């Protein structure tokens with residue numbers, strides 16, 4: 237018998253089996269039971285979290301001959317046909333490869349014919365944001381007057397790219413990244429059913445590496461089992477998933493407290509010896525710092541940190557201030573961008589570790605500069621004047637200007653901080669951008685009251701950087717920030733609409749005005765340290 241991959245074998249067949257999306261499945265079940273289904277749904281969210289799976293369950297539920305409390309029975313002819321992919325009334329379209337207006341016109345013509353076997357025709361359009369503009373227009377006509385037998389499930393990883401006209405015709409479900417705890421629980425269930433020996437440390441490594449995606453976690457688990465020959469133990473997981481050992485990250489964070497340059501180089505040597513990929517390591521650092529900030533924000537019990545690690549995290553949290561963590565996160569994000577551009581990854585990692593070891597000194601230095609600026613500018617306590625443009629990376633000398641904002645204070649004041657100064661173009665678009673920047677801090681704070689950690693993340697790690705033709709470009713300093721921004725896209729649009737009117741977003745990875753990386757390189761304390769202590773020279 238051939239091996240069936242776990243992701244396929246354990247693909248949820250019922251709403252109740254979908255992991256981590258109860259806000260979606262409950263609403264759909266109620267809709268079915270009360271016969272109040274919408275004719276169009278937008279299922280948005282990251283990859284591998286169950287969007288298409290949920291759409292397929294819905295397709296079976298509306299055509300099942302003997303539904304059980306809204307769930308498809310899974311046994312009748314209709315269910316069986318759908319499960320085998322033979323159902324004539326369930327049509328799946330991959331918009332990535334069928335994105336032309338002709339493809340959608342075909343759909344428009346077919347949609348008016350009554351269902352062939354079942355009660356309803358269900359169209360599942362995957363990656364709907366990939367449709368061309370004319371195709372969207374054609375689809376819109378269908379969504380405006382859908383025949384009563386037709387249901388549309390539009391799935392997308394990028395809802396920002398779906399036109400507002402389409403969005404307003406859909407009931408929207410935002411699927412969320414599944415927490416590491418939920419993923420580990422799901423894997424535990426499957427391994428018990430399969431009678432495969434496992435330990436919790438392995439599940440934790442896989443769950444974290446899967447980064448919110450159930451599908452990725454299952455394919456990783458498959459790899460681990462295949463590699464080990466039938467177990468899922470910690471060492472198996474480490475060998476396959478390349479465990480980024482927590483202690484290696486904690487040691488880097490320890491540099492913030494120890495200020496030990498020697499430790500920084502020792503750690504770097506060890507990472508090199510272990511063959512740790514700089515990019516993986518830096519992304520892992522970002523995740524850990526975000527977790528630590530989360531602990532500071534909402535407490536350890538509201539994170540999905542495994543029980544046995546909570547004490548370790550709390551230990552680290554006690555020693556590092558929020559300002560230091562935010563600063564460390566900015567350093568990691570800048571390093572990640574450089575490493576992605578392949579600017580000598582090994583050296584970037586080395587520099588990052590050295591910068592962490594000299595972090596307090598640099599925080600103090602920026603505070604000192606700030607205080608000096610305040611003392612010389614005016615007798616009244618007004619915000620520091622905008623500083624002249626300098627390079628955002630601090631190492632290259634030619635990148636676009638991104639002046640330095642006021643540094644994050646050690647104890648954030650209750651009044652909103654002055655927004656960072658960013659040059660804006662003249663004219664109406666410039667006005668819009670300025671408005672967007674003026675509102676940023678306030679909007680993030682307000683969102684933070686509703687969505688807490690994500691909004692705090694984008695408040696520190698994102699900033700509006702451009703506006704043209706009704707599209708506001710917001711830069712994010714790392715992929716985690718970008719993801720948080722995307723997840724908050726709808727809420728951001730609502731918050732911005734009073735100030736900007738209808739607005740679309742272009743979310744990008746890119747530089748934002750940061751607190752220190754934009755000084756000339758020789759003023760950077762870390763670089764100075766390298767120059768002073770090691771005789772390093774700047775090579776432009």
Ligand SMILES: [Zn+2]
Nearest residue numbers: 300309312315
């Ligand atoms: Zn059935």
